[in-house]
Amino acid sequence: MSEHIVSPKVYAVILTTLLVGTAVTVWAAYQNFGSLNIVIALGIATFKATLVVLYFMHVRYSPKRTQLVVVCAVVWLGIMLALTLTDYTTRPPNGRLSTPRAIQTFQA
Amino acid sequence: MSIMSNVFGEHKLPREHYLNATYGIRSWLLTTDHKRIALLYLASVTFFFFVGGLFAAMIRIHLLTPGGYLVSPETYNKLFTMHGVAMIFFFLIPSIPAVLGNFLVPIMIGAKDLAFPKINLLSWYIYLIGGGFVLYSFSTGGLDTGWTFYTPLSSVYSNSAVTPAVIGIFINGFSSILTGLNFVVTIHTMRAPGMTWFRLPLFVWAQYATSLIFILGTPVIAITLLLAGLERMFHLGFFNPALGGDPILFQHLFWFYSHPAVYIMILPAMGVVSEIIPTFSRKPIFGYAFIAGSSIAIAVIGFLVWAHHMFLTGESTYAALAFSLLSYLVAIPSAVKVFNWTSTLYKGSISYDTPMLYALGFIGLFLIGGLTGLFLACLGLDIHIHDTYFVVAHFHYIMVGGAVMGYVGGLHFWWPKITGRLYPEFLARTAAVVLFVGFNLTFFPQFILGYLGMPRRYHTYPEEFQALNVMSTAGASILALGYLLPMVYLIWSMRYGKIAGPNPWPATGLEWKTDSPPLTENFHVTPIVDWEPYDFSRRPDLGLIAGGSLAPAHGDD
Amino acid sequence: MHRTGELYGQFQTLEQQKDSAALGMWVFLVTEVLFFGGLFLTYTINRHAFSTAFGVSSNTLDLWLGGFNTVVLIMSSMTMAMSVWAAQVGKKKQVTVFLILTLLLGTTFLGVKVIEYTQKFQHHLVPAYHFDITYHSNHPLATDKPEEIANEKEELEKAVDRKNPANDQDLNAHAQLYFSLYFGMTGLHALHMIVGAGLLVWLIKESLRGRFTPQYNTPVEIVGLYWHFVDIVWIYLFPLLYLIDRHR
Numbered sequence: 032m033s034e035h036i037v038s039p040k041v042y043a044v045i046l047t048t049l050l051v052g053t054a055v056t057v058w059a060a061y062q063n064f065g066s067l068n069i070v071i072a073l074g075i076a077t078f079k080a081t082l083v084v085l086y087f088m089h090v091r092y093s094p095k096r097t098q099l100v101v102v103c104a105v106v107w108l109g110i111m112l113a114l115t116l117t118d119y120t121t122r123p124p125n126g127r128l129s130t131p132r133a134i135q136t137f138q139a
Numbered sequence: 140m141s142i143m144s145n146v147f148g149e150h151k152l153p154r155e156h157y158l159n160a161t162y163g164i165r166s167w168l169l170t171t172d173h174k175r176i177a178l179l180y181l182a183s184v185t186f187f188f189f190v191g192g193l194f195a196a197m198i199r200i201h202l203l204t205p206g207g208y209l210v211s212p213e214t215y216n217k218l219f220t221m222h223g224v225a226m227i228f229f230f231l232i233p234s235i236p237a238v239l240g241n242f243l244v245p246i247m248i249g250a251k252d253l254a255f256p257k258i259n260l261l262s263w264y265i266y267l268i269g270g271g272f273v274l275y276s277f278s279t280g281g282l283d284t285g286w287t288f289y290t291p292l293s294s295v296y297s298n299s300a301v302t303p304a305v306i307g308i309f310i311n312g313f314s315s316i317l318t319g320l321n322f323v324v325t326i327h328t329m330r331a332p333g334m335t336w337f338r339l340p341l342f343v344w345a346q347y348a349t350s351l352i353f354i355l356g357t358p359v360i361a362i363t364l365l366l367a368g369l370e371r372m373f374h375l376g377f378f379n380p381a382l383g384g385d386p387i388l389f390q391h392l393f394w395f396y397s398h399p400a401v402y403i404m405i406l407p408a409m410g411v412v413s414e415i416i417p418t419f420s421r422k423p424i425f426g427y428a429f430i431a432g433s434s435i436a437i438a439v440i441g442f443l444v445w446a447h448h449m450f451l452t453g454e455s456t457y458a459a460l461a462f463s464l465l466s467y468l469v470a471i472p473s474a475v476k477v478f479n480w481t482s483t484l485y486k487g488s489i490s491y492d493t494p495m496l497y498a499l500g501f502i503g504l505f506l507i508g509g510l511t512g513l514f515l516a517c518l519g520l521d522i523h524i525h526d527t528y529f530v531v532a533h534f535h536y537i538m539v540g541g542a543v544m545g546y547v548g549g550l551h552f553w554w555p556k557i558t559g560r561l562y563p564e565f566l567a568r569t570a571a572v573v574l575f576v577g578f579n580l581t582f583f584p585q586f587i588l589g590y591l592g593m594p595r596r597y598h599t600y601p602e603e604f605q606a607l608n609v610m611s612t613a614g615a616s617i618l619a620l621g622y623l624l625p626m627v628y629l630i631w632s633m634r635y636g637k638i639a640g641p642n643p644w645p646a647t648g649l650e651w652k653t654d655s656p657p658l659t660e661n662f663h664v665t666p667i668v669d670w671e672p673y674d675f676s677r678r679p680d681l682g683l684i685a686g687g688s689l690a691p692a693h694g695d696d
Numbered sequence: 697m698h699r700t701g702e703l704y705g706q707f708q709t710l711e712q713q714k715d716s717a718a719l720g721m722w723v724f725l726v727t728e729v730l731f732f733g734g735l736f737l738t739y740t741i742n743r744h745a746f747s748t749a750f751g752v753s754s755n756t757l758d759l760w761l762g763g764f765n766t767v768v769l770i771m772s773s774m775t776m777a778m779s780v781w782a783a784q785v786g787k788k789k790q791v792t793v794f795l796i797l798t799l800l801l802g803t804t805f806l807g808v809k810v811i812e813y814t815q816k817f818q819h820h821l822v823p824a825y826h827f828d829i830t831y832h833s834n835h836p837l838a839t840d841k842p843e844e845i846a847n848e849k850e851e852l853e854k855a856v857d858r859k860n861p862a863n864d865q866d867l868n869a870h871a872q873l874y875f876s877l878y879f880g881m882t883g884l885h886a887l888h889m890i891v892g893a894g895l896l897v898w899l900i901k902e903s904l905r906g907r908f909t910p911q912y913n914t915p916v917e918i919v920g921l922y923w924h925f926v927d928i929v930w931i932y933l934f935p936l937l938y939l940i941d942r943h944r
């Protein structure tokens with residue numbers, strides 16, 4: 032089986048990109064982008080993770096089966112998160128997750 | 140090795156096979172032969188079947204009277220909990236995959252063993268360790284939270300031995316994960332030359348789909364129980380409302396695995412049925428690709444429906460709507476299978492051997508269980524029948540009427556291959572009928588009880604429900620007899636059964652081309668596959684003459 | 697007892713054996729994704745409900761230590777990938793060198809985690825163990841800068857202030873949820889790193905015997921896959937745990 036050998040130069044580029052990405056993440060955290068903060072943070076993290084998967088883990092050069100396995104893992108995690116959030120995000124607005132104070136006064 | 144002699148001729152056991160290849164307890168406890176590991180699992184899951192069955196017996200005896208005089212309410216809670224935990228995690232989930240799957244998958248694909256034989260053995264030991272923790276929990280205070288471990292009862296308030304049980308189930312999860320991993324890799328990389336995906340037996344497709352669920356679902360219950368256990372041990376607050384936690388989150392995490400878990404329990408049994416029906420109809424299975432595809436579809440869609448267990452928890456109505464719709468959707472691939480099995484029977488040359496009796500019983504009982512699932516998936520109706528005996532009857536129809544019958548039928552079907560001997564046919568058919576009658580008498584009244592409003596997990600009930608409860612208990616004793624009989628005659632047959640020969644039925648799978656019992660390496664020469672599955676027409680070696688009498692071999696005729 | 701590089705009995709060819717090993721590791725990583733995934737789901741639900749408490753708690757974490765650890769792990773992924781490359785091109789000595797570097801970086805990460813965990817104990821930030829989110833600001837260490845302590849106090853007051861729309865009257869309870877997740881997620885991650893370190897020790901031992909060649913380097917590759925996965929988990933943990941509401 033011809034194995035695609037990734038050159039150290041590519042690795043160096045990826046490493047640099049990852050380090051830059053880390054710095055950008057920290058910088059962005061100190062800016063007030065409102066509700067976009069979390070989007071940016073997760074977006075950069077996903078970008079970094081993708082680079083690690085594609086290049087350090089050789090998925091870019093792997094057979095389709097490996098790529099399918101990676102996609103499935105992400106999709107299933109997505110299913111778990113998305114479908115659970117369909118519950119939490121569509122509940123009536125007055126409902127709170129918990130009211131410990133209320134329980135405490137009730138017990139008093 | 141002429142199969143022509145299998146009809147009425149004499150067979151001899153092969154000189155060397157996996158059972159006599161090596162001797163001594165170390166050769167069994169340190170084996171890496173998938174066939175021996177399958178038998179190790181057979182012994183252990185049977186043990187846990189007894190444990191779970193014992194609790195079931197106590198429940199049914201207690202429920203003979205509405206007053207509930209056998210055990211205290213607290214003990215009753217422990218009985219149904221321990222029954223569920225033992226049966227689900229230590230019997231049903233491993234049963235077909237770890238016993239029949241382990242034994243057959245390598246042979247069916249033409250391989251010498253699984254991809255990772257040592258990991259296979261590790262799986263068994265992990266199962267034992269997990270089982271040990273759970274037995275410790277059972278014997279030091281028991282478990283009273285329900286097998287569902289809902290918080291905060293399990294993580295805060297219960298006074299029973301929750302922590303060791305949770306540890307045990309957590310550990311046992313890794314046994315499942317490793318088995319699933321082994322199967323997936325094996326089926327991908329170890330198929331014999333010519334064994335393409337669409338020549339695989341449907342039992343292998345079923346194991347593959349089951350293994351996908353093992354891999355994707357089990358880790359989630361592992362982390363969930365870990366969190367619940369940590370909460371209990373260190374007084375954390377993930378799921379405890381008094382500390383700001385969320386019990387519904389526990390349920391989401393729990394059911395994300397536990398619903399697909401029920402497909403872990405039924406898919407392998409469906410795979411068994413898909414092997415038995417064509418064999419005893421002497422016909423290729425109808426719609427092979429659809430049955431294969433429906434196994435994958437059930438595994439995938441099964442992950443999208445979990446919150447139908449939570450319709451009454453206060454979850455969002457919109458989410459409930461989505462989950463209800465998806466739950467209806469998941470019934471479709473199951474229905475496809477039932478249609479295809481029935482179509483296979485049509486114009487087949489049917490013989491009512493014991494495995495066939497179990498397979499036919501499966502189809503009928505699974506149909507009832509599956510259809511009643513649709514009742515439960517209906518939001519409005521579920522408000523009325525949730526947490527009643529209707530649910531109990533529904534899942535027992537599928538898990539006992541379906542999965543266990545598939546397991547027992549599969550054990551009978553492949554018993555000649557595993558042991559080289561035939562069981563006594565008349566006794567076996569009788570036991571199958573006894574089991575079928577006992578099962579229906581036990582659980583059909585429970586549909587009525589549930590619909591009339593009898594709640595589940597209650598140690599007492601209103602007096603007007605007593606007649607049906609007595610019927611159910613009577614049925615349970617007949618059901619118990621139906622299980623005891625095979626245990627006795629199967630063990631008997633290992634020594635005194637008639638020698639089976641390679642292919643007593645005859646059936647078309649690759650496993651029937653090798654010795655009974657097989658060599659340790661399964662095949663003398665790696666087979667090269669150039670035939671389609673269930674193809675009875677181009678197999679003169681089976682000794683089936685078109686239009687002629689198809690008398691199969693019987694044990695004691 | 698099989699030695700690395702030989703054909704195991706159940707396989708037909710070395711190709712099949714390598715294929716199986718790689719697929720096996722990938723399938724295992726899928727289970728790990730779902731395993732950690734449950735924790736990420738718990739985190740998501742809790743952060744959504746208690747964003748104020750999560751913000752306050754996150755700000756008590758030492759960003760320098762966390763950032764340093766992130767850089768260390770990313771570099772260790774690089775050295776791990778380089779050890780695979782070295783095996784692929786037949787540079788046996790470099791295989792060992794890069795494996796040792798990876799192990800050193802991984803150990804550094806774990807050492808920093810020990811420092812961080814010790815700090816949490818000192819600041820009473822361990823859930824259900826004399827937890828008090830206000831302890832640190834009320835009992836500053838000699839090494840703490842006064843304006844940082846003042847900032848912390850101000851942040852805590854704002855969080856519980858009834859006039860603040862994002863206020864949280866049960867800050868202590870909800871902060872404990874954050875720290876339960878903090879310890880749970882970083883703890884599980886650290887456990888995986890310890891296992892990874894153990895695997896690296898084994899690899900180093902084997903590489904010193906010259907076992908890894910261009911024809912056979914499967915163990916290095918699949919341990920590499922595991923190591924990169926552990927790195928990816930941290931890539932997500934870092935912003936989610938350390939960088940909440942830093943701009944406040």
